Amino acid sequence: MNRVARLIWWRDLCGSLYGSASYGMLAGFLALTGWSFAELLRRNEGGFASAQAIWAMAVAPWLPALAAAATMRLFAEERQTGTLETLLTAPVRPYDIVMGKFGAALSLVVAGVLLALLPVYALWQVAPRMDGEFSGVGLCGVVALLVLQAAAWTAIGTLASLLAKQQAAAGVLTVLCIGAPYALYAAALAWMPRMRHHFWQWPPLGDVEDAATGLFALAPPVLYLSVAWCVLFLCVRFLEARDLQTR
Amino acid sequence: MASILPYFADAYTCFALCFFRFCLQSVGRETSMLEVLQVTRCFGRRMALEAVSFQAASGDVVGVLGPNGAGKTTLLRLAACYLQPTRGVIRLNGLDSFRQSLAFRAQLGYLPERCPLYDDMTVGEYLNYRANLKGFTFGKARHRAREMADQLGLGDLRGRLLGTLSFGCRRRTAMADALLHAPRLLLLDDPIANVDPLECEHMAACVTRAARHAAVLVTGHALEQLGTFCTRFLVLRAGQVVADVARTELEAGYEGVRVAVEVAGATEAALKRIAALFPGGTEAVVSLLPDGWWQVAWAPQQAPGTIRDAVANEVARQGWRLRAVELVVPSLTARLTDLVAGRAIAGRATTDKGDA
The missing domain is CATH 3.40.50.300 (P-loop containing nucleotide triphosphate hydrolases)
Known part of the structure; x- marks a missing residue:
């Protein structure tokens, strides 16, 4: 990230933290992941799943929603207030604008993921007998994979924010873009139950669970990085086309 | 690769431009x-x-x-x-x-x-x-x-x-x-x-x-x-x-300028000939004022600066008495308004009134 992209990243991050919306968004995410974590722990009582796997399964489903909330203001808000006009007429490359804004949103999402570790830490402190169930390597692996997933979802949200005129529309578009493949997957399983033998779990959740149990593969990180890169490339091309006013 | 090339081209252009600007600034004639x-x-x-x-x-x-x-x-x-x-x-x-x-x-x-x-x-x-x-x-x-x-x-x-x-x-x-x-x-x-x-x-x-x-x-x-x-x-x-x-x-344009001259001792037909001295303008309108003086008004097709002297000379040559030569010159704002509205510029603003 170069100097201009860093400037835009810092401005957008400060802008996000200025209002109460970001804090509300993070609080909502923490509440949902905390509730999911507690619920999954309760259901798994006496089971074999490790604590970090349960935590990862509690966080991963809410990540697209957090990414949608963090990205929906990026371009849509600037377009509404008109500041996009001054930004795009400054001598700044579209690449720097996209990277700066993507970086700011990703920082918020990563902050959310790291803050969501608090219940795990608390559990670790209050239940010393669970010490053996936590694996530092597994936890680091799953956090790294969640960050990569977050990068992919955030990139999709950045593109949605660029395309949509309203912030809410951008958020809905992001959730739809990420949720549509899942809906297709669920529909496919419903129509063809035999597929369960081959794809027993939604792949992004399966990847997270694998990482939590120490099963690392190269394919998931490559996939998420590729998605992020391709979508950000599209964002740059859209900005370079300089035809935002007509959409 | 093709998508990266424009960035290099932009960077090169920026450098060339900075150098060009430096050269021009140094000789002090940048335009x-x-x-x-x-x-x-x-x-x-x-x-x-x-x-x-x-x-x-x-x-x-x-x-x-x-x-x-x-x-x-x-x-x-x-x-x-x-x-x-x-x-x-x-x-x-x-x-x-x-x-x-x-x-x-x-x-x-x-x-x-x-x-x-x-x-x-x-x-x-x-x-x-x-x-x-x-x-x-x-x-x-x-x-x-x-x-x-x-x-x-x-x-x-x-x-x-x-x-x-x-x-x-x-x-x-x-x-x-x-x-x-x-x-x-x-x-x-x-x-x-x-x-x-x-x-x-x-x-x-x-x-x-x-x-x-x-x-x-x-x-x-x-x-x-x-x-x-x-x-x-x-x-x-x-x-x-x-x-x-x-x-x-x-x-400097004369569009919208209107001339109004007040004289005494002249006939209506003779007064109409004053406007004819400035060809291309509108036909003169002659009217009798309540105090017995005649007023002749027209829109000339001529730069307004020369009109007053020419009218004064002609009135003096005819032996009439001249009370006023009124030049109604539209202001720049009025001219701009007419330009924007697509109207022919009409004299309706500042008045440059000169008594004879």
Whole structure:
């Protein structure tokens, strides 16, 4: 990230933290992941799943929603207030604008993921007998994979924010873009139950669970990085086309 | 690879431009030239601008006038690289607004109509941020931001949040932003709307100062105020240029001038012949005033400066008594209003009355 992209990243991050919306968004995410974590722990009582796997399964489903909330203001808000006009007429490359804004949103999402570790830490402190169930390597692996997933979802949200005129529309578009493949997957399983033998779990959740149990593969990180890169490339091309006013 | 090449090309252009500017500055004769060539812009099926062409050099303050929806803001957005022309080319010192957009924008200062600013930043932070974006190093950016804030009377407001400022102060902040990097092309979209006369005067001084080294395009509806600092007027109607006239040319023109002469001792038929002395004008209207004096009025096709003496000489030659020669010369604002409205300029403003 170069100097201009860093400037835009810092401005957008400060802008996000200025209002109460970001804090509300993070609080909502923490509440949902905390509730999911507690619920999954309760259901798994006496089971074999490790604590970090349960935590990862509690966080991963809410990540697209957090990414949608963090990205929906990026371009849509600037377009509404008109500041996009001054930004795009400054001598700044579209690449720097996209990277700066993507970086700011990703920082918020990563902050959310790291803050969501608090219940795990608390559990670790209050239940010393669970010490053996936590694996530092597994936890680091799953956090790294969640960050990569977050990068992919955030990139999709950045593109949605660029395309949509309203912030809410951008958020809905992001959730739809990420949720549509899942809906297709669920529909496919419903129509063809035999597929369960081959794809027993939604792949992004399966990847997270694998990482939590120490099963690392190269394919998931490559996939998420590729998605992020391709979508950000599209964002740059859209900005370079300089035809935002007509959409 | 193909997508990376334009960045190298932009970087190369920037370097070449900086070197070129340095060379020109060192000999002290830097000029800038904006060329708008056959620019057309469509929004779907609607044509917002159609084959607009004009040029502006440094020192020119071009007032882009026209009724609402004429295409003024679109023209400025095209010149600001915010929109891409559907057809045609915009060049600044030879740089294409689309193909060499980065180098073009490096020489551009733009003040949008709504003065969009980040409400969560202070004036100082915002100007500092914008100076950094425009390529100043960290230290120089702070210095330049402070300098511009002081220059635009924002020195005491540097610590104030932009969201808490009045519209006038917000506009001054946006203007300071536009002027931060001493642009070669300054685009101001309605900069004097809703501002008090003092603010307007201040803005005019800023524009005049900036125009020493830049071509300035300014839009607006406040014709009286625009008339004080624009050197040229480009009138748009329905996306087309209907007039491109220099201010001096407009002021010196005789369109709309009306002459009214009051005499005694003459006959109606003889009076009508006075108007015939100035060929090309309208037919004279002769009327008898209540006090017994005759008034003859017509619109001449002649520069107004020479009329009074010629009328006085003719009246003296005929042996009549002359009470008044009234020249009704329309003000610049009236002429501009007529130009924008597409009317023939009518004499209906300042009166230059000379008693015989």
